[in-house]
Amino acid sequence: MPATFNHTIIASKNRDESAAFYRNLIEASEAPSWGPFRNILLEGGVMLQFAEPPVEIQMQHYAFLVDDELFDRAYARLVEWDVTHWADPQMTRPGETNTEHGGRGVYFKDPAGHAIELITQPYLS
Structure with a gap:
């Protein structure tokens, strides 16, 4: 099986706000969330996980x-x-x-x- 991109964690100041921003902007699907993550799902099964790290967020x-x-x-x-x-x-x-x-x-x-x-x-x- 060739490698495919599966998921990434996006550092957020407010994981709920960030997940909602992306979900509404690009019309992504909600995905089950757990632990420190709020998750959304892109077409093709790629998951974006939003979390609030205890460090200063560096722009990506x-x-x-x-x-x-x-x-x-x-x-x-x-x-x-x-x-x-x-x-x-x-x-x-x-x-x-x-x-x-x-x-x-x-x-x-x-x-x-x-x-x-x-x-x-x-x-x-």
């Missing part, structure tokens, strides 16, 4: 590949929720999306301060 980058329809819905939510967003990772083009790599993309921060990217085309296709 997470990119999600979505289709055009979900991108439109998620972008509308970002605007509705008044989430600051940029067309570029350097944060020099606020309030915009990009059309690089043959698709569309947007950058923003999640409730814990992680740098999140939504793209409609993979960088390597």
